[in-house]
Amino acid sequence: MTAQNADAASRKQRLEFNKLQKRLRRQVGSAIADYQMIEEGDRVMVCLSGGKDSYGMLDILLGLQKTAPVNFELVAVNMDQKQPGFPEHVLPQYLESVGVPYHIVEKDTYSIVKEVIPEGKTTCGLCSRLRRGTLYSFADEIGATKIALGHHRDDIIETLFLNMFYGGKLKAMPPKLLADNGRNMVIRPLAYCKEQDLADFAQARDFPIIPCNLCGSQENLQRQVIKQMLADWEKSHPGRMETIFTAIGNVAPSQLADRELFDFAGLQINSAPEPSDVQFINAVEV
Numbered sequence: 001m002t003a004q005n006a007d008a009a010s011r012k013q014r015l016e017f018n019k020l021q022k023r024l025r026r027q028v029g030s031a032i033a034d035y036q037m038i039e040e041g042d043r044v045m046v047c048l049s050g051g052k053d054s055y056g057m058l059d060i061l062l063g064l065q066k067t068a069p070v071n072f073e074l075v076a077v078n079m080d081q082k083q084p085g086f087p088e089h090v091l092p093q094y095l096e097s098v099g100v101p102y103h104i105v106e107k108d109t110y111s112i113v114k115e116v117i118p119e120g121k122t123t124c125g126l127c128s129r130l131r132r133g134t135l136y137s138f139a140d141e142i143g144a145t146k147i148a149l150g151h152h153r154d155d156i157i158e159t160l161f162l163n164m165f166y167g168g169k170l171k172a173m174p175p176k177l178l179a180d181n182g183r184n185m186v187i188r189p190l191a192y193c194k195e196q197d198l199a200d201f202a203q204a205r206d207f208p209i210i211p212c213n214l215c216g217s218q219e220n221l222q223r224q225v226i227k228q229m230l231a232d233w234e235k236s237h238p239g240r241m242e243t244i245f246t247a248i249g250n251v252a253p254s255q256l257a258d259r260e261l262f263d264f265a266g267l268q269i270n271s272a273p274e275p276s277d278v279q280f281i282n283a284v285e286v
């Protein structure tokens with residue numbers, strides 16, 4: 001490759017990256033505004049797993065913090081679950097380099113999970129529950145008013161189908177959620193972002209990714225099946241993922257069948273005639 005070609009290629013790469021970064025910032029900004037995720041004076045605890053999505057979330061939030069019309073604090077928190085081979089130095093080194101206040105919460109949930117779950121069964125359910133519980137308590141400890149999780153649009157859609165196919169429920173993962181304890185407000189600023197964009201962003205920014213398989217667990221098989229189904233759909237019908245996501249925010253309870261959500265039993269025929277009916281009756285009588 002000539003020097004001129006190399007120059008043009010790197011310019012193109014920079015342009016692509018700028019476009020991607022702008023898109024992600026715009027999507028995160030819109031999700032925050034649409035769901036009022038962050039308000040003046042919030043202390044946002046940003047949960048970092050060491051995966052591509054949470055690195056991206058922190059990076060984008062740090063960027064938005066500089067230009068946002070409201071003042072808010074960011075505190076990064078990682079949980080060291082004591083999986084064998086967890087590289088303890090990676091996150092502290094990174095967080096110091098970007099200059100964000102952070103905490104590493106150490107709790108050996110790995111041993112609990114290994115003890116409770118029989119060999120060969122998926123451990124992710126219990127592992128995430130234990131992690132969630134610890135993080136919620138820690139948020140109380142540091143006075144965090146919001147807990148930011150790095151789930152993106154594709155996670156939300158996959159959860160919708162997982163619940164539908166394996167749980168018989170029409171529910172996904174909300175962009176904003178009051179936790180069951182009533183004290184913690186969970187937000188998902190990446191709710192509008194595509195997984196592929198976050199993967200590209202992580203690669204371009206060269207985040208020091210820590211794999212989430214140190215525990216030796218296989219990714220949930222049911223989720224893999226759903227992922228593949230959605231990928232096939234998107235390939236044969238481009239844009240389908242976006243349409244499904246739009247549908248999640250565009251629900252018509254009267255067109256479903258949930259009696260808790262809509263009072264089907266109380267439906268009444270409107271006995272007073274509509275003005276157009278009166279005109280029709282008058283016209284017939286004449």
Ligand code: SF4
Nearest residue numbers: 123124127212215217
């Ligand atoms: S892959 Fe391992 S660390 Fe990650 S959620 Fe599952 S059990 Fe926990």
